[in-house]
Amino acid sequence: MTQVPNTIQLEASTEAAHFGLRLDQTLADLFPEYSRSKLKTWIQDGNVSVNGEVITVPRHKMQIDEVITVHAEMEVQVNSVAQDIALDIVFEDEHILVINKPADLVVHPGAGNPSGTVLNALLNHVPDIDRVPRAGIVHRLDKDTTGLMVVAKTVPAQTHLVDQLQRREMSREYEAIAMGTMVAGGVVDEPIGRHATKRTHMAVREDGKPAITHFRVIEKFRAYTHLRLKLETGRTHQIRVHMAHLKHPLLGDQTYGGRPRLPKGASNAFIDTLRGFQRQALHAAQLSLFHPESEEWMTWKAPLPRDMQDLLEAVRQDTKENPEDMI
Template structure:
């Protein structure tokens, strides 16, 4: 199974001095850099009308690039019968409400049992779409909405919309510490200098912007609504930890539970037992790749976060000072 693709784009000036394969990987993130390099070496890429067969060729910016290639079905990953909570589906896309403890894409430590494996089983034709149509990811223990493209045209459109910040994603979260008001964290995020599984705010990172507003205050915690302007790995988790308000239960960035003074036994138990980051993708909004219609989906906050919120609220009420 295979599909013919053709892309025509202009190399952005921001790619000045970069290798051709690196520039194309940034321009077409739906394809891996290794796949793009294979296309270059096979003569499937032309720059300003001339076929370029060297991946290390440098670009200046402004060049007209054409890619004509055949995308073969991805055979490396196994199709597996894994349940998916599909909240919307048509010929071009589907929207999934992801549970906790489910990885989106196979990787180190998770060779299978992922959403990608489930997609290959449920939609065999999606094998020709890069990454089985996955446009963006959620961390293993983050719950909520994510969109998947069912064909290459839809994926190209959605990846471009994501890059141009035309897809709106809002999250619910519970953070440590009492926050006084909303705001924006505008700090670049990149790989941590020494902890390779961690991300961090770093001057050499990629631009990253997270907006947040306070929904409810507790004694020593805050329920937040957050909107992503960019979509970096672990973005919300890193940004909230950076401003000293890490998410409850975050195993990488959260540290130990932080109960308030005289916390109720129920709250102590909830905080100690909450083993994932309290983060849920609650709203997704985008323009449909074929119809152009603005579509919006909502996903209820999962039961574990509802219970934690209720327990925090009960603790606040029980410890409220009585005014005489």
């Protein structure tokens, strides 16, 4: 384990949703990558200012359009070990790393996954990344979601990228296969929070955090739809929860969609394909952001992985064999 002090500098403005909230609650919403206890300690230690005035009371009530600034020292602890795990690197320089994550790879160690993660691979590939909080991980993909994610190799780069996420400047686009036939695209603007009884699940709920997902139809089939989706916010399981809310859960998503719905008249080969696809059909296909050093707008693309390509071809073939069921 290593312990390295790092200077944390954060800034954000409050929105309508923060009106009347406590300062510690507002910080937790604006800077979710830091623990609530750490944020509270920073407030009490005089490391947080509101409109230029240092506030040391966590229960201080917030107004709209206030500028919150955090300037603090943080001891970064990395308990994980470096592991020689191959990374599909799409781009790398001295500031950032963009990878194409495969399925069945957890991003960050946790309960049930103490090692064998993206973080362990990063510690091996960039040994001094242990000086950056969370080993530079800025945003996550679910274990079984494939595609692009960016990692910061320095603290300033991480601060810059996190700020882009909070300002909704970073663009993340996905491809997915949803159950049911959708005839048009649209927007889901529904808040997401922790499920009331299933603590590992998320759900649409009135007291949740704002969540907005844009989607359009790429191709429709007799029982499924190939979608392109763009996140305006980045809540946990956002696409999966929003699509389930529309009654079009992602194919293979047993958490939010249950077992695959078999269309009538499906061939045995197609049924075997559906049952053999053991993850949600979701892929982070495109990532765009401002480079933290040069400020250049950069875009990367990752093609659909083979398993989703094969699944799409099977769905397409099923529709050809049952054209009378097309809407």
